[in-house]
Amino acid sequence: MVLLAQVIGSLLGLLAVVFGAFGAHALKKSLNNDQLKSFETGLKYQMYHAILLLVLSFNLNLDTNVQRYMIYCFIFGILLFSFSIYLLVIGKSKGKNMAFIGPVTPLGGLLLVIGWGLLFYNFIVNLV
Known part of the structure; x- marks a missing residue:
């Protein structure tokens, strides 16, 4: 899991x-x-979470279910959130209606929120 995140x-x-x-x-x-x-919002979220994946992979063992699910949420959240924004923006600039992709963006955002929630949970469990 560490190598995958890296x-x-x-x-x-x-x-x-x-x-x-x-x-x-x-x-x-x-x-x-x-x-x-x-487009820049998609880029920022992608870069922030790419860095987060690297930081987590170097600082956690990523050997618990919570940590594995957290990494998966960040990976799939980035892909769905940022890449759907790229497709929507580029499609619109080319005059193509890509509205069917619109619901994917909030789903990606939800996965990112869940990933952060799992990270918070991971810290709280280890604190107590």
């Missing part, structure tokens, strides 16, 4: 930098300010 965390961090450069250079011309802000 591999996925580093890959998502790498992709956040690549997507950030792509957004700043290629998409800046085709996106309006609101779309650019949405």
Whole structure:
């Protein structure tokens, strides 16, 4: 589980930098300010949680069910939240109706919230 969190965390961090450069250079011309802000929100959440995966993988054994579920929530939350935003924004800029992807974003956000809740729970259980 530690290696999975490190591999996925580093890959998502790498992709956040690549997507950030792509957004700043290629998409800046085709996106309006609101779309650019949405794209940047996806990038920020992706990078924050990629770093979090790396920090957790180096500081926790990730050997309990709570810790494993937490890592899965962060991974799938990032994928659903950030990547659905990218698809929605890029699709809209190309004139494509990607509204069917809209419900995926809050589901990804919910998984991120659950991941943070599990992290909090993990700390509280170890504190007591």
